[in-house]
Amino acid sequence: MNAALERGFRAVGAPLVAVGSHAFGIYSVFAQVVMALLKGAVRWREVVRQSYLIGNRSLFFITVTLGFLGLISVYQVASQIQRILPDFTMMGPAFIQLMWREFAPTITGLMIATRVGSGIAAEIGSMVVTEQVDALRMCNADPVRYLIVPRTIASTVMVMMLTIYAVFIATIAGMVLADVVFNVSPSTFVSLSMVSGQDVVLGLVKALSFGFWIPIVAGQAGLSASGGSAGVGWATTRAVVASSFAVILLDFIISGIGYTVFDL
Amino acid sequence: MSGAAIRCEGLGKRFDDTWVLRDVDLDVYRGEVLGLIGPGGHGKSVLLKCLAGLLSPDAGRVLVDGEDLARLGPLGLARVREQYGYVFQNYALFDFMSVRDNVAFPLRQQAHLPPAEIDARVAARLADVGLAHALDLLPRELSGGMKKRVGLARATVGDPAILLYDDPSAGLDPVTSSKIFQLIARMHRPAAATVVVSHDIDRMRSVCSRYVMLEHGHVVFDGPEAALADAPESVRAFFFGAAHKHLEGR
Numbered sequence: 001m002n003a004a005l006e007r008g009f010r011a012v013g014a015p016l017v018a019v020g021s022h023a024f025g026i027y028s029v030f031a032q033v034v035m036a037l038l039k040g041a042v043r044w045r046e047v048v049r050q051s052y053l054i055g056n057r058s059l060f061f062i063t064v065t066l067g068f069l070g071l072i073s074v075y076q077v078a079s080q081i082q083r084i085l086p087d088f089t090m091m092g093p094a095f096i097q098l099m100w101r102e103f104a105p106t107i108t109g110l111m112i113a114t115r116v117g118s119g120i121a122a123e124i125g126s127m128v129v130t131e132q133v134d135a136l137r138m139c140n141a142d143p144v145r146y147l148i149v150p151r152t153i154a155s156t157v158m159v160m161m162l163t164i165y166a167v168f169i170a171t172i173a174g175m176v177l178a179d180v181v182f183n184v185s186p187s188t189f190v191s192l193s194m195v196s197g198q199d200v201v202l203g204l205v206k207a208l209s210f211g212f213w214i215p216i217v218a219g220q221a222g223l224s225a226s227g228g229s230a231g232v233g234w235a236t237t238r239a240v241v242a243s244s245f246a247v248i249l250l251d252f253i254i255s256g257i258g259y260t261v262f263d264l
Numbered sequence: 265m266s267g268a269a270i271r272c273e274g275l276g277k278r279f280d281d282t283w284v285l286r287d288v289d290l291d292v293y294r295g296e297v298l299g300l301i302g303p304g305g306h307g308k309s310v311l312l313k314c315l316a317g318l319l320s321p322d323a324g325r326v327l328v329d330g331e332d333l334a335r336l337g338p339l340g341l342a343r344v345r346e347q348y349g350y351v352f353q354n355y356a357l358f359d360f361m362s363v364r365d366n367v368a369f370p371l372r373q374q375a376h377l378p379p380a381e382i383d384a385r386v387a388a389r390l391a392d393v394g395l396a397h398a399l400d401l402l403p404r405e406l407s408g409g410m411k412k413r414v415g416l417a418r419a420t421v422g423d424p425a426i427l428l429y430d431d432p433s434a435g436l437d438p439v440t441s442s443k444i445f446q447l448i449a450r451m452h453r454p455a456a457a458t459v460v461v462s463h464d465i466d467r468m469r470s471v472c473s474r475y476v477m478l479e480h481g482h483v484v485f486d487g488p489e490a491a492l493a494d495a496p497e498s499v500r501a502f503f504f505g506a507a508h509k510h511l512e513g514r
Contacts, residue, residue: 131356134318135418138350139370140342 022224022242029220032144033152046150054116054151055158059165065111066166069103070095070173078182088182092189095174096167100195100203104166105159106251109210112159113243117218120151121239124222125232133223148219152212159211160204167203202258209250217243269294269329269426269457270315276323277310277481284310285481288324294425297448297458299472301465303502307481308461309353312428315459316350317341328426346374349419353430355411357403357418363390364399367418374422389421390414393447409440413447420451427451427458433467445471465503477502 036042077091124147127133133143171190178184218239225235268291275288284307292298292315300308313319314326317333326333328344336344349370357366367386371377377385390396393413403411412432419427429448433441445467452458452471462468468475469489477485477499485492485499492500 130359131352131354132358134313135350135352135356135358137318138316138345138348139373140345141369141373142338 022220022238025224026217026220026242029144029148029216029223032142033149033216036142036145036149037153041145041149042153043146043150047153050151050154051158053119054112054154055161058112058115058158058162061111061115062108062162062166063169066104066107066170067173069107070099070170071177073098073103073170074174074177075181078178078184082182088178088184089188090194091184092175092178093191093194096171096190096192097194097199099167099170100199102203102251102255104170105163105203105206105210106247108159108163108166108207109214109247109251110244112155112162112210113214113218113247114240116155117214117239117243118236120148120215120218121222121225121236122232124148124219125225125235128223128225129228129231143223144219148215151215151219155215156208156211159214160207163203163207198262202254205258206251206254209254210247213246213250214243217246267294268292268327270459271327272311272315272324273327274324275311275314275321275326277307277314277319278322283322283481285314285321285478288478288481288483290476290483290486292426292457292459294457295454296474297452297460297472299465299468299475300459300461300478301463301468301475301503302478302484304463306478308478309430311478312430312459312461316348316428317345346422347425349422349424349427351412351415351419351427351429351432353434355403355408355415357406357411357414359403361402362399363395363401363403363406363414366403366414367421370418370422385421386417389417392450393417409436409443412436412440412444416444416447416451423453423456425456427456429458429460429462431461431463433462433464441467475503 074091074095077095078088081088081091124133124143127136127147133147136143136146175186175189178189179186221235221239221242225231270290270292272288272290275285275290276283277285288311290311300311302308310319314321317326317328317336320334328347331340331344333341333344357363358369361369364383364386367390368382371382371385387396387399390399393416395410395413395417398406398410398414403414406414416432419429432444432448436444441464445464448458448460449471460468460472474488475485475492476483479498485495487495489503492503495503
């Protein structure tokens with residue numbers, strides 16, 4: 001009976017301990033990143049290199065994803081409007097507002113979480129299993145400061161810029177579809193009448209948070225890799241899952257605070 | 265030989281429920297080259313990482329010049345680590361840096377030297393290990409032996425007071441292994457404490473003045489080769505058997 005009870009506790013407790021230690025690991029990396037930023041210990045040349053890798057290398061990815069999202073969203077909405085009240089004047093403004101507030105930052109964040117998060121975890125994870133991270137420590141280079149801080153700054157800036165670009169691309173794609181399929185003129189579609197400064201601020205705050213947290217979550221997954229190439233694979237999977245989950249969770253929290261506290 | 269540079273007291277290390285090191289007492293003195301031997305998977309590399317502060321002990325402590333590594337904060341650990349050079353088993357060269365930058369890295373991080381002096385010291389140390397021509401190559405363009413030599417150059421470029429070698433001849437052919445051990449002997453400074461982990465006991469005999477053998481995480485022998493006559497049979501069998509095997513392999 002006691003053995004069965006112990007097995008039961010172990011079965012329930014082990015995953016909880018694993019999640020707890022994972023969360024503490026992320027918090028620890030977050031605290032080290034913040035400390036490094038406060039001290040100004042930043043390798044700016046590496047920030048520029050990472051900005052290129054995260055930003056420029058994601059342009060095609062974001063263009064295709066947000067372009068198709070714009071096309072599909074406008075087609076779905078316009079089809080419904082056409083059946084109920086064939087007045088398309090509010091479609092464009094509402095679409096652009098929705099893009100700013102929700103879709104552009106969140107989809108961009110999710111895309112960066114998969115493309116960049118997996119890359120960060122794989123790169124740092126392979127450095128861990130080949131003892132390069134230990135070599136950094138032996139040379140008195142703090143791995144968080146050396147590897148994660150530049151990626152965090154670059155990702156924060158580039159996700160915000162990519163979000164602005166994403167709104168632009170989705171709007172262009174939606175505008176073209178609305179014009180070609182539903183005969184809505186571009187001047188009617190591209191109207192900022194429903195977009196306020198608060199919508200833009202909310203979208204950019206989300207982008208900033210996603211960009212800040214993705215390298216921290218992915219970097220922690222990479223630093224906790226162990227056991228050779230299989231360990232790197234697990235770390236990469238965990239980085240994608242955890243950073244995507246972080247994007248969804250942050251989106252919910254920021255939207256909630258935006259609606260309830262700041263009336264955004 | 266002066267006082268102990270590193271002292272382990274009752275050192276224990278475990279991974280999950282398995283104790284890899286148990287109650288290890290060990291002194292490493294300045295001026296000596298200590299050979300750490302034993303069967304594979306019995307805790308040698310783990311002990312080396314504990315000596316470097318890369319792994320925290322689960323029991324006992326590691327003292328470097330009297331300071332407990334586990335009690336040092338980040339700044340204290342950084343200060344102590346400036347004394348260290350570490351040659352990793354799998355080279356651990358930074359694959360995104362050239363050979364020049366790999367070897368210059370510890371000097372750039374620690375020594376606060378002018379760039380011209382760093383360049384001169386890097387070039388001189390790479391010439392010492394026979395790689396003066398490889399300054400601008402990337403690690404992926406090097407052979408295994410060349411990677412080991414770059415690792416050795418990186419570990420010794422700052423003339424560290426404590427040098428740790430983790431299986432420096434692993435995966436190398438006999439000729440290259442001999443060259444690596446010749447370099448270890450040449451790089452040894454009289455004031456430095458050096459620990460070499462290796463299975464290549466025959467070649468270790470040319471550089472090591474004392475041996476510690478680990479078996480199942482315990483120290484089963486600690487002394488010079490001359491003391492092996494009084495050692496347990498299993499230790500003598502391992503020592504001379506391993507040396508014999510390497511002689512046959514030549």
